[in-house]
Each structure stands twice: as structure tokens, then as C-alpha cells.
Amino acid sequence: MDTSYKTEDAVVLASGGQDSTTCLAWAKKHFNKVYAISFFYGQKHSVENDIAKEICESMDIPLKTVDISFIKDIVVSNLFDGTDDVNCGHSQNKDVPASFVPYRNLLFLTVAAGWAGTVGAKHLVTGVCETDYSGYADCRDVFVKSAQVALNMATDFKDKNVVIHTPLMWLTKSEEFRMAEELGILDLILKRTLTCYNGVQTMNDFGMGCGECPSCMLRKRGYEEFMKKYHNGDCNGK
Numbered sequence: 001m002d003t004s005y006k007t008e009d010a011v012v013l014a015s016g017g018q019d020s021t022t023c024l025a026w027a028k029k030h031f032n033k034v035y036a037i038s039f040f041y042g043q044k045h046s047v048e049n050d051i052a053k054e055i056c057e058s059m060d061i062p063l064k065t066v067d068i069s070f071i072k073d074i075v076v077s078n079l080f081d082g083t084d085d086v087n088c089g090h091s092q093n094k095d096v097p098a099s100f101v102p103y104r105n106l107l108f109l110t111v112a113a114g115w116a117g118t119v120g121a122k123h124l125v126t127g128v129c130e131t132d133y134s135g136y137a138d139c140r141d142v143f144v145k146s147a148q149v150a151l152n153m154a155t156d157f158k159d160k161n162v163v164i165h166t167p168l169m170w171l172t173k174s175e176e177f178r179m180a181e182e183l184g185i186l187d188l189i190l191k192r193t194l195t196c197y198n199g200v201q202t203m204n205d206f207g208m209g210c211g212e213c214p215s216c217m218l219r220k221r222g223y224e225e226f227m228k229k230y231h232n233g234d235c236n237g238k
């Protein structure tokens with residue numbers, strides 16, 4: 001990555017999960033000052049806001065938490081507290097998981113871009129990923145690129161236009177674990193981050209989680225692949 005970013009600041013979308021925590025460490029390496037922003041939106045696992053706060057404190061990154069819980073009254077998702085199973089299909093599109101929150105990432109990026117402008121940062125970093133595509137349209141590269149164009153069309157701030165970075169976009173989960181290891185935060189990822197859709201904080205080899213929801217399954221499989229590929233000596237193992 002271009003080292004000229006070392007003089008510029010970034011805002012990272014933080015959720016207390018594996019992806020965003022990896023992005024926080026990545027941003028600290030590549031940018032001057034790093035800020036974090038997290039969202040409360042009535043999610044089942046609202047404990048993630050507390051975890052994001054702990055992680056940001058441990059990394060010495062200032063965090064702004066924004067309440068957008070009105071979205072719970074506006075759109076349909078089984079990710080919200082008090083709703084049903086997250087493993088079935090979404091009521092608006094059965095091909096999409098019920099945990100999908102329509103327009104969530106567009107709203108997140110819009111609010112984050114506003115905050116970035118206020119603190120003088122022109123870079124946004126988000127941990128969305130298309131490789132382990134779960135049917136979330138707003139995790140796709142084409143969405144993020146379109147959002148960047150739309151945000152800048154909405155303001156025309158010229159040299160202060162926002163640039164959105166997605167360092168995890170084309171990584172598999174096992175490569176993401178490897179990236180965390182190279183950034184020196186593998187222990188933090190395994191012991192502190194919470195990615196589980198059910199917000200279960202039971203400790204496993206792959207980190208905290210219920211071990212059964214789609215997010216835990218992905219993380220578990222990724223960790224097993226990571227250990228096999230990088231720590232059993234087959235190809236790049238130590």
C-alpha cells in the first residue's frame with residue numbers, strides 16, 4: 001500500500017468482531033491517526049458495543065458510538081433483539097440470510113463519512129468481505145465502490161473526498177487469521193473479539209461464540225484452515 005497515507009487519518013468502522021478489529025490494527029499500521037466508530041442498532045448481540053469499546057481502549061484508538069436503533073423500527077431483520085432464528089431465509093428475499101439488515105452498511109458508511117469529515121480524516125476502513133460471500137449484497141466490492149462514488153457525489157468536497165478501504169475484501173477467513181497474526185493481534189482476535197450472531201461469549205479454540213450460527217461456523221472453519229495451512233508445516237508453516 002502507498003506509504004503516503006502515513007500522513008493522513010482514517011476512521012474505522014468497529015463492531016468488536018474479528019473483521020473490524022483486524023481492520024483497526026491494519027489502519028494503525030498504514031495511517032497517521034486512527035479513529036473508530038461503532039453503531040448501536042438494537043442488534044441481538046449489543047454486547048459487541050462494550051467489546052468494541054474495550055478493544056479500542058486497549059489499542060489506544062478514540063471511539064465514537066452512534067445510536068441508530070431507529071432502524072429496528074424501519075427494516076426487517078432477524079439480527080434484531082427479540083426476533084427469531086438467524087439461520088433461515090430473509091422475509092424479503094429467501095436467498096439472503098434472515099440476519100441481513102437492509103441498507104445497514106450504506107447507513108454505516110454515510111454516518112462514518114460524516115464523522116470522518118468532522119475529525120479531518122478522509123479515509124474510511126471497513127471489514128466487509130466478498131470471498132466468504134454470505135448473500136449480503138452490501139458486503140460486495142461493487143457496493144463499496146458505488147457507495148464511495150455516491151458519498152462524494154453528495155458532497156463534492158474535492159480534495160477532501162472520502163476514500164473507502166476494504167483490506168479484507170478478497171481474503172478467506174484463514175488468510176484473515178494469518179493477517180491478524182502478521183499484525184501481531186492474533187491473541188486479541190481469539191480472546192477478545194465477538195463475531196457470533198447470538199452474542200454467546202463461550203470460549204472455543206477459534207475464539208468466543210456459540211459455535212453453531214453461520215458466523216461462528218465460518219470463523220471455526222477459517223481457524224481450522226489457518227492452523228492447518230500455517231502451523232502444521234505443510235506449505236508456509238512455521
Ligand SMILES: [Zn+2]
Nearest residue numbers: 196210213216
Ligand atoms: Zn455463534
